[in-house]
Amino acid sequence: MSEVKESLKNNLVPEKVEPTYWKSFKELHNSNEFIEASHHEFKDGVTDEFELSKLSHLSRRKFLALLGASAALAGAGCADYRDKGEIIPYTKKPEEIIPGKANYYASFSNCCKCRCGILIKTREGRPVKVDGNPDNPVSQGKICAKCQASILGLYDPERLTSPLKKARNGNFEKISWKYVDSEIRNALLKSNGKGIAIIAHTINSPTALSVLEDFRKKYPNTRIYSYELFSEEIKNSAWKKCYGDSQFPLISWDKAKVILSLESDFLGSEGNHIENARLFSNGRDVNNTNKFNRLYVVEGNMSLTGMNADYRLRLRPDAQFEFVMSLLNEVGRKINVDVAGNYKLSSFAKKYSLSLKTLKYIIDDLMKNRGAAIVYAGNSLSEKTHIAVNYLNEILGNKNLYRNETVSLHPYSTKDEWSELVSSMNSGRVGAVIHFDSNPVFHLPSDSGYKHALQKVDTVITLTELESETSLLGNYTLPVNHSFESWGDAKTRTGFYSMQQPVISPLHDSRQKEAALLCWIEKDDFEYKENLYHEYLVKNWQENIYTGLKAGLPFKQFWLGALHDGVVIFNENIPSTAGFNNSALADLNSTADVSGFAVVLKESYSIGDGRFANNGWLQELPHPVSKVTWDNYAAVSQATAKELGIDTNDYIEITIEKRKLKIPVLVQPGSADKTITIESGYGRTKSGTIGTGVGFNTNVLLTSAYGLSHWLFSSAQVKKAGGSYEIVTTQEHQSFDIELLKDAAQKRGIIREGTVNEFLKNPHFLHENSEHKLDTFYPEFPYKDVKWGMAIDLNKCLGCGECVVACTAENNVPVVGKEQVKRGREMQWIRIDRYYSGSVEEPSVSTQPMLCQHCDHAPCENVCPVAATTHSPDGLNQMVYNRCVGTRYCSNNCPYKVRRFNFFNFRDNFNDGYQLDNIFSLVYNPEVTVRSRGVMEKCTFCVQRIMEAREIATREKRKLRGYDVKTACQEACPTNAIVFGDSNDKEAELSKYRNHNLGYHVLEELNVRPNVTYIAKLRNTHTEEV
C-alpha cells in the first residue's frame, strides 16, 4: 500500500513496464505487497489461529475417556444426535408429486416493482430454485440476481414467525393473531375520527388496490402513500412537462443503432435492466456485425453500463445539464433549430477536459442515425436535464424508439403529501399508521421528520417479513407471507397481467398483507381463513377483469390457464406519444450549478434499497465494477484521492449542508474528478444477523428539500476523516505471480479484443499469429456420444453477475463471510474477472466469466493422489467429494484457479452456525451434494441437470441431445451470452461459436484443451485500434 501511495504522491512512473491489462492499482504499480501475495497459492491464515474461547472446554483426555465409555452405548443406541426423526414415504401422495421429480410453478416475484415473471422449481413440496418464466413478455425467461436470491429470503431463519406486540417495557412479545385482529380493529375504529395512513411501496396489483379501496370505504379517513427510494419520479415529471403524459416511455434498445447514456446505468440498475440488457445485446451479435450498435457513456463513476461502452467519457453528474445544452446547441446549429443558451461544445470540452474527438463522434453519429439513436438520461439527474434530453431526442426524431407501455396504477406520493402527513402526525391528527411491507424510517430523509412524528401516533402497525428500523418504532410487528407463499396479480405494462400463486403453505404463522387488511375490515366475530385473499382475488378477477378480457372460455378454465402460464396476454391499445410542449423549454434558461464536490447516490446492484441486506448470497456477490463484497464505499478518482491525501480504505467525511457521512474510500479508475459515488441500501441497524451493521447508511445524506434531485448533490464538502476501514474485494484473487508476465492478460491471451472495423476488414485477425494445434502425448479419447462444451460471448457478457448467484443457488454454494473473502476463500464456482486497460483516468474495461474449463487434458486430474477428480466419457471434469482428502494439489495445478476449497465446514463456521438452522437447510437443492470441510469443489457443468436430461432421454428411448440441458448460469444470463451443449453436434448453436473466427481458449498454449470457448470482444469504434 505504501508503494502505491508513494507513486501516487510523487507521480512517479514505475520502473517496471506497466501492464496493458490490470485488475487493481496494486497490480498496475507492481507493488511489492501484491507480488508477495501472488507468490502464495493460498493467502495467509491457511492454518487459522483458533480462538480458545470458541472451543468447547473439554480436554482431549476427557473427550477420549467419554468417547470410550459412550462408544458402546452410542453404538447400541445407533442414535445420531442430529437425528431429526424418521422419513416415511407419502401415505397419501398428492397427485402431481413424484418423489425425485421437480414440479414447476409460474408466478412473479415481489423483489422490486418490475414484478418479473418466474418459474419456481419445487421438490417434494418445497421451492428450491427460481428462474425466469419464458412466457412472460418482458423478462422472457430471465430474472435478476435479487430474484434468484429471493429463495433464500423464504428460508431466512430470522423471518418473523408470529405476531409481536410492544409491551410496556419496550420489548416485543408474541401475541396471537386473534388478539391482534381484535385490538387493531378497535384501534382503527377509534382512530377513524383521525386519519389512517397506509405506507406502501409501488402498488401495481389491481386486486391489492381494490383491497385498499375497500379498506378506505370502511375507514373513510384513510390515505395511501406510496414511495420508492429510487424511482423515475424526476424523469416522469420532466416527461409530463414535455409531453403531458405522466409515465416516461420504455426504449426499444434493440432498434437503437447509437445510444448516448448520460449518468444512466440502464444495463445495471435502472428500470427493468434485465429487459434492457436483453434488448441491448440484440445489437451485439457477432454473427451480424454489420448491425452492431454503438454505446457512448458519459458518467461520473464507472458503472456496469460504462464498462460495456464503446466510448466513455467521465464527467461529474452536476455538469450533465451543461453538457446536454452544449449538445443541443451543436445539433441545433446543424439542423437550424433555435436552442436556448449560448453553449459551445468545444468550450465545454476544454472546461471539463473531455476528448473533443469523441464528442465530435457523438454528434456525427447522432446526426447520421436520426430516428435510430437515443439519448438517455439517468434517474438521478435534474428535471431540467431530462427536459433538455427530451428536447434533443425530439429534434433528432428519435421518438419512434419510445414505447408507451408502462402502466402506473397508483402514483407515488409527492413531497407536499409527505410533509402534510408528517405535520398531521405531529399534531395528532393521525390515529394509525400501517406500514404495508415498507420501511420508511430507513428510506425517508431524516429531515422529513417521519421517524420523530411516528412516535406521536397511537397505533403503528408494521406488516413485514423481517424486523426493520420501522418495525422497532411500532406497536405491532406482524409477519407477512413471502412472495412464494402469496397470491397476487400485477399490471406493470400494457397488454398483459402477471399472475402470482403460492407454491408452499406459509412456513410460519404469517398472513398475506392484503388478507390482514381484509380481516380488519370485517366485524369482530370474523374468523380468518388461509385462503381469504385467494377467494378475494378470484372474485375480483371474475367480476371485474375477466369480463373485460372477453376470453371466450369459462372462467374456471381461464383462471387455471392464467395460473399455469403466469401471464394473461390480451390486446390493448398502446398510446402514442403526444407532441412536444415548447413551454417546457422555459426551464432550460436556468444556469448550471457546479461547484465543490458532486455526490451521487445509486441503488445497490445486489441489495437494492436495503431490503435484501439480510441475504448472504447478495452480500457476498462481488460488485460488478469494483468486486467489493460485504460493504459499500465512496468511489473517487485517483486525482481526487491525491488531492485529499487519501487512498483506498481511508475514511472521508462528506458534508452536504448540515448532513454528514463518514465512509471509507475506494479509488476507482474511470471516476470523474471531484465526484463521489456511493451505493445505498447499506448501514442497516435492524436487519437480521447478516445485514445489520454491514456498510454505511447513505440515507443520512438525503433531504426532502432537494436541489438537483433526490440523489444528486452539488457543492458538497469532502475532507479526510482519519482512520481506516478495510474494504474487501475479490479483484486481486487468482492473479498471476510471474513478474515477467505482468501484462499476463494480454501476453497470455486471456483477454483478446478487437474492433468491429478490424473484424469486418479481416475476419481472421484474431488467429493470424496463433500457433497451430499443439501435439500431446496423451492418447485422444473418442467422445462418441455427447461431449459437453460451453461458449461465452464476451460481446454480450455485461459482467452483471446474475450467473454467479444462479450457480450459488443451484449448487448449494456456502456463504463464507467478509473475513474469509478477505483471505481469498470465497466459494463461488463462477467468477467474473474484470480487467482494466488504458489509462487510469479513462480505462477500458473487459470482463470475462471464469469457471472450470473442463479441460480434456485437465492438469488437476493427474495430480490427485486419490483419484478424486476424474474425467467422464462425456467430457466433464468430475469431482468425487468423498474421495477427496484435501491435499489441494489440484487447485495448485489448475491454471485457471477455478477450484474452491472448503477450509471450514462453512455452514457452522459462518456466523456461529447461521447456515445450520433447520429452516435454512431447506434452501439446499436436494440434487446436489452439500460439501463438508476439507473437500475441493468446482463447477460441474450442472451435472445434476445433465443426469436428469439423460434419465428423461433414456425413458423416452432416444439419444440425449445437447440442447436438452441448460446450465444454471446459462439459464440466468439475461443476454444469452452463455451457450452450452454438445460439441460433437455440428448443427448445434455451440458449434457455431466454437468454430467462430473470434473464438479462442484461455491459456490455449498450455495445451490442456479447455472446453470453454470465449468469443473475443469487439468494440464498435470508428477506428481499427482497440
Next chain:
Amino acid sequence: MESKQNKIVRKKFFNNISKGFVGFLLFNSFPFKIFGKDFLKNKEVEVKINPNAVVRKKNGKKNV
C-alpha cells in the same frame, strides 16, 4: 435354598442393570447437548405444498 449372599448378588445385578438401562436412555438423549451448540433448535415448520397451486410442465426447449 439359595444363600443370602447369592440373593444379594442377584439383587445388585438387577439394580445395576436397571441403573445402566436408565443411564443408557438418558445418555442417548441428553449428554451431547451440554457440549455442543443447540443444533436441535426446532422451529415448528411444516413444509406443505399449497393445494391450490397450479403446476406447470417445463418444456424441453432448446438450450440456446
